[in-house]
Amino acid sequence: MKINLINWRLIVRFTLNFILHQILMFLFVSLPAIFYIVVLKQPEKLFFVNLTTVLIIAAYLLYCLFYGYYVARPMADILVKIRKLSNGEYLIPTNKKRFRSPSSRLYREVYANLEALSATLQESERKRLEFEQLRQDWAAGVTHDLKTPLSYISGYSDILLSDEHEWSAHEKKEFVQLIKDKSAHMEELINDLGIAFRMDQNIGIKLSSQRIELGELIRRVVAETANMPSDKNNSFEIVGGEEPIYVMGDAGLLKRAFSNLLVNAVVHNPAGTAITVQMHNITHVEIQVMDNGKGMDEHSSNHLFDRYYRGTSTDVPTGGTGLGMAIVKQIITAHQGTVDVKSTTGHGTVITIRL
Missing domain, CATH: 1.10.287.130 (Signal transduction histidine kinase, dimerisation/phosphotransfer (DHp) domain)
Structure with missing residues (x-):
């Protein structure tokens, strides 16, 4: 809606400017004829008429030059900025009010959109480099x-x-x-x-739709994770789920998602970490995987579900691909669910899944 309003404002502004300029041009061109008609019966004033005509023509030429400068100069500046953007030279945005000539103000929406486009392209390039x-x-x-x-x-x-x-x-x-x-x-x-x-890519994976008792599935996953060969002596606890919790989905993929979450909590935390899985079923199914481990900083929390993000230096053997948490998000999203993370360094992590 905002874009449409801007378009209409531009159309109205350019239309009114065009009409005004055409009226002024018509008046300038018509004045010599009016003088001739008025003074034809007075030949002695012909000199003044000729002089006035010359002055009007000169004024008209100056007006044409001014109009060309008024319209063409900012357009040339706009073309230069577009060329810079096409070459990957981003405009430097500023919140300060810069002095602009009246001609530049005619295109202020264009300048604003160019700066917004430049900021968007710059942010996209930053994300591309970060992803690379x-x-x-x-x-x-x-x-x-x-x-x-x-x-x-x-x-x-x-x-x-x-x-x-x-x-x-x-x-x-x-x-x-x-x-x-x-x-x-x-x-x-x-x-x-x-x-x-x-x-x-939505290929090769077929989601089966079956009625799953989620509490039993999670209890099995927790038991398997607790029995993994490990010398960390982690403790596991399940809270809730006494009443059956049924969801529709693919049991194999959901098991993989919860297994990835629990294994991630084991691998990336020190020995003796307490891991709790809490289940609720009120207006929707909510599962929280909580630990009191080392937690994460804001950067790691923001990128936890990004593909290729491993959370550790490549010098540290993680035993994983950096795709485990990305797979979790893909599986939950495929089941029309959401997954969120809250974590603070030194105060553990809480991952919440809603189905």
């Missing part, structure tokens, strides 16, 4: 995370194939088990990549 940096950091981290288990697989395979040593059956079983575990880890990383990209 995240992508590069993510690529470095995922390469590291894939290379580590691959080196185990390659190393233990060489050991088993070596003829220099004789290994006992128990040792061979340990080596094969290590190879299997690392292969499963690599498969999980690759599956994360596949799920994220297929859901982002």
